[in-house]
Amino acid sequence: MAGQASLPGRGKARTLAGTLLMLAAMTALGFASVPLYRIFCEATGYNGTAKKELNAIAPGEVVGKIVNVRFDANVKPGMGWSFEPDDKVKRVAVGARQMAFFTAVNNTDRTITGSAAFNVSPPQAGQYFTKIQCFCFTEQTLKPHERVRMPVIFFVDPQFAKDPDTRDISEITLSYTFFPVASSKVTG
Structure with missing residues (x-):
């Protein structure tokens, strides 16, 4: 028992x-x-997220289609940074490698490290938008009142022009939002 x-x-x-x-x-x-x-x-490229290809090169096949790539830049409220694209819109040949620049400024009296999240819209275009080099791949640290100009190198895959779900799209928006990393302890 x-x-x-x-x-x-x-x-x-x-x-x-x-x-x-x-x-x-x-x-x-x-x-x-x-x-x-x-x-x-x-x-x-699911859900409007651009493909990240560190070793990618533009395919070399430039098709006749031209799209407008609109650039959008945001920062988390209270972060203390200004962030904007150098150009709001670029006319881009599908298949051709392109470069765009964004400028970030730390408007505070302290060093802040940020990380950029990105999105591509409309969502069905995300799988064809490939970034070769981007500031969003790494954290960015800006000293007090420092200004930096950051490049993004990208291309729109030629398959974009052939896909029935995307061939009628004439504008793609690449949007970034900077967030402080936890170690920066931004208040606001």
Whole structure:
């Protein structure tokens, strides 16, 4: 009988251990899901996210289609930065490598590190918009009142002009928003 009395206690311990293990796994998955989703979107162009190709070169095939690429720049309120594109719109030949510049200014008396999130709209154009070089691939640290000019090198894949879902699109918007990284401790 003594052996049978200890079984219910052992079952409770197993249930508690299993519950704690599941809680830990769900917490870990919750933290990992955002970066994993971003990596997935960057790799596939899903949800309007531009492809990130560090070793990509423009395909060399320039098709006759021209699109307007509109540039949008934002910062998190209270960050203390000004951020804007040098050009609001560029006429771009599909398939041709292009370069655009953005200027960021730290308007505060402290050093701030920021990270840029980007999006491409309309969403169906994201899979064809490839960034070769971009300030958004790394964190940017600006000293007090520092001004920097940052390039982005990109191309629109020639398949954009052939896809029935995108061939009628005449304008693509590349939008960036700078957020402070946790170590900057921006208030506001």
